[in-house]
Amino acid sequence: MQTLHIIKIGGNILDSPLKLESFLQDFATLPEPKLLIHGGGKIASTIGQKLGIEPNMVEGRRITDAETLKLVTMVYAGLVNKNVVAQLQSMNCNAIGLTGADANIIPATKRPVKQIDYGFVGDVAGPEAVNAPILDTFLKSGITPVCAPLTHDGQGSLLNTNADTIASVLATAMAHLYQVKLIYCFEKKGVLQDAEDDDSVIPAIDSAYYRELKEKGIVTLGMIPKLDNAFAALDLGVQAVVIGDAAEIKAIVAGEDAGTLIKL
C-alpha cells in the first residue's frame, strides 16, 4: 500500500504568518499523497472580540453557541482554510479546502447534553462514518485535502469539532486504503521528558512506556488526550504516529531523528 501522510497543525503556526508560510513551503514539497488538518488559532478570538462574541465558558469548558458557530465557520472554513489553500496553490500544491460537510466527508452528531450543554459541538461516531472513498478520489486526482475543524450533523447544521480528533478519525478511516502516517505538529519539538527543557524530547513512546510516563506524572494534562488519540489511531490500523514541531516536518516525514514516535 502507498504511504499517506496526514498532518495536523495547531494554532501556534496559524497565528504566525511567517511560521505558517515556512511550514506550507515544506508541506508543499512533501511527497503525495498527503492531507492537512488545521486547528483554529487565536484569530477566531480576536475577530470574535471585534464582533462582540465573548467566549462562552460553562464550568471551565468552552461552549459553541450559535454565534460562536458562525464565528468559527467564518474563520476556520473561510479565512484560515482558504488562505492556506491559496498559499499552497502558489507553491504548486493542488490543495482543496474542506469541512466535514463538504462531500459529506465527516458526518457527526451534536454532542448530547449531559451535565454540560456544549452547544454546536460534533462527535464523530468513528472511522466508519468518514467518507473515505471520496477522499481517495481526491488523492488519486493529485489533490491535497486541507481540512478545517468542522463537521456537520446531516440535518443542516455545521458542528465545531476538535482538530486532533478529526486528524485521528481521518487517519483511521484511510488506514484500510493507505499506510497512514499521522503527524501532530505542535509548539514543542516532541513529547518532553522535562517540560522546562525543550531539548529533552523523548524519541519514542510505546504503550508500556506511556503508562510509566503517566504514573510518574511526566506527561502533562494537555498531552494526555493527544497521546490517547495517537494510541487509539494505532490500535485501529494507523501505521505510525509522530508528535513534533511543524518546523521539523521534512525530517519527520523523512523518518529522521525528529519528534516523538508513538508506537504500540
Added chain:
Amino acid sequence: MQTLHIIKIGGNILDSPLKLESFLQDFATLPEPKLLIHGGGKIASTIGQKLGIEPNMVEGRRITDAETLKLVTMVYAGLVNKNVVAQLQSMNCNAIGLTGADANIIPATKRPVKQIDYGFVGDVAGPEAVNAPILDTFLKSGITPVCAPLTHDGQGSLLNTNADTIASVLATAMAHLYQVKLIYCFEKKGVLQDAEDDDSVIPAIDSAYYRELKEKGIVTLGMIPKLDNAFAALDLGVQAVVIGDAAEIKAIVAGEDAGTLIKL
C-alpha cells in the same frame, strides 16, 4: 451530451433564510449533474460594519482592500458557502463548497490598476483558464459543486470576483463536456417589459430583440451586464441561458413557461 444545469443565486435569496431554504429544497431535487454559484448578499456589509470595515468606494466603484478581502473570504467562503453546503447535505444533495482557489478551479489575475485601483479583484482570463476536468470528476462522482465568488492569483492571494462572471465562465468552460443550461436567478421573475410591472416578463430575447430593447431603453443599466454575459456565454457554446426567479427554478429547469430565455 448530458445536460448540466449551472445556477447562480443572488443576494436577495441569501439574505432571507426562508427563501434560501425553499430554494435549496427545490435545487436539491433537480436532476444531476448541477452546479450552484452564490453571490454575497448583505450579510458581508452587516458583519463588516461590526468589524469596523467600511465599504471603500472610489468614484462610485466598490474597492476590495485587504480588510474587505478578509471579510468576503470569511463571509462568502465560510459562513454562506458552508451553511449552503450543510443544508444541501441535509436534503440528500452531496454538495461540496469551493472557491476558485480550491483544486485550482478558477485561476485569475488581479485587475490591473488603470484609472481606479480595484484592489483584490480578480479577472478570469476566459473559459480555458477554468479547471474543467476536476469539476467533471466531481460531477461524475455525484458531487454538486457550490461555488463562492472568489478566485485566486496563483501567487497566494484570493481575489474577489463577480458571481455572474464566475457563472458564465464556468458555463462556457463546461460547454465542451456538457450541454450547459445557465440560469441566473435574481429578484424578478425575468427581464421585464415594464420595470414597474412584475408580471410583464419578456418570455424570450434574441440578439436582434436585445438591440431593440437597448435602443428603446427598456433594459435598464443593471440588466445590461447580465444580458451581455448571457450572450457572451451563448456565443461560446452554452446551450441556453435563462434569467428568472429562484422561486421558479423547478419550472425553469423543466423548460416550462418561466423566466426569460436568452437565445442567439
